[in-house]
Amino acid sequence: MREYTLEDFDYELPEDRIAQSGVEPRDAARMLVVHRDGRPFEHRRVRDLPEYLREGDVLVLNRSRVIPARLLARKPTGARIEVLLVREEAPSVWLALLRPARKAPPGTRLLFLEGEAEVVDVLEEGLRRIRFFADPWTLMERAGRAPLPPYLRAEVPFERYQTIFAKTPGSVAAPTAGLHFTEALLARIRERGVSVHELELHVGPGTFRPVKGRIEEHRMHEEVYFIPEATARAVNDALAEGRRVVAVGTTVVRALESAYGEEGVRPG
The missing domain is CATH 2.40.10.240 (QueA-like)
Known part of the structure; x- marks a missing residue:
């Protein structure tokens, strides 16, 4: 098995390409579409997401709320x-x-x-x-203030650093993929026959911690998650029936994969 170091992932990122504030409306943010069958990448906007979803898909959101920690x-x-x-x-x-x-x-x-x-x-x-x-x-x-990531040099209004569906306080950083959703976008997604469900994963400070040296030696902080029974049931039914589960962001992926066992995703 190959061992990876930080140098294997080096690339140039000009500072002026790092956005210092969110766009309005939220779903006007850029979205890169990567096709698994090898077709060329597409540069779209988050508002175009419904075009890539279909009836029967299950979309899972992280409803954790950032605390002014x-x-x-x-x-x-x-x-x-x-x-x-x-x-x-x-x-x-x-x-x-x-x-x-x-x-x-x-x-x-x-x-x-x-x-x-x-x-x-x-x-x-x-x-x-x-x-x-x-x-x-x-x-x-x-x-308290929002615990912003180190690449943001200016204060961000606290509510702008929340998703529109944030409910349960506990995260020290926003589940950033969810920041780009609007009520109108979620309504269009539901109109396509996509069921929308929620879980909670409270983002920990490991998201701010830099990786040093060998990646295999990097240790992440533990995070607390909770998966409602309705969400677990929807995900398990979709998997059993060959339908797609669309996780919004890595926090949702971490929760679902952590809860997955021989009988599917366990609630709780």
Whole structure:
């Protein structure tokens, strides 16, 4: 089996080709169509997606909602600490990434505009366990910011960094493929006889973590997912009947493949 390194995937990407804001309407974004039978690539728009779907297809979306997980804190000394909340372990106890991490050993107090927290443990992968002495959800609502990817240099309006079908809070980054859907597009997809279903995969901080050296040694953070019974049933019925399942984005693929076993996709 061939071993891959980062150099195997090097290519030129001019900075001016990296969009710094989303287009309006959302479904005017570009879409590359790759035909598996070898036909030439097509450069289209996301609004053209219904042309490639057919009656009986099952389209699966990720309804996870981005949380304003990026918080600014200060130590009692006045030093600034950036806190990225990753996952809630228990009421008022979160796993988080801190920057600069080396200046936040266990016992470090973190002072926010409203409330305090304390570093409890240092874990693997640079994670910290922190305990809040005030409601962290209220703190995020009042002072949190969207944890944007490093290639975006300007702040993005928080609601613009959500899909239109986002419901369940938990992601620290948007399931980006879903950002390009509009209500009108979903209506046209349903009109073609495509059934639309949802699941949840809360995107973790691994999406921001660069790959270093050998790809086989790269370790991703765990992510939490939930697949409703109706979605599992629709996917399993489609597979059994030879119909297509269209996953919107890699987060949906990760959830479905993780839940797939001998009896198909398991709900839960």
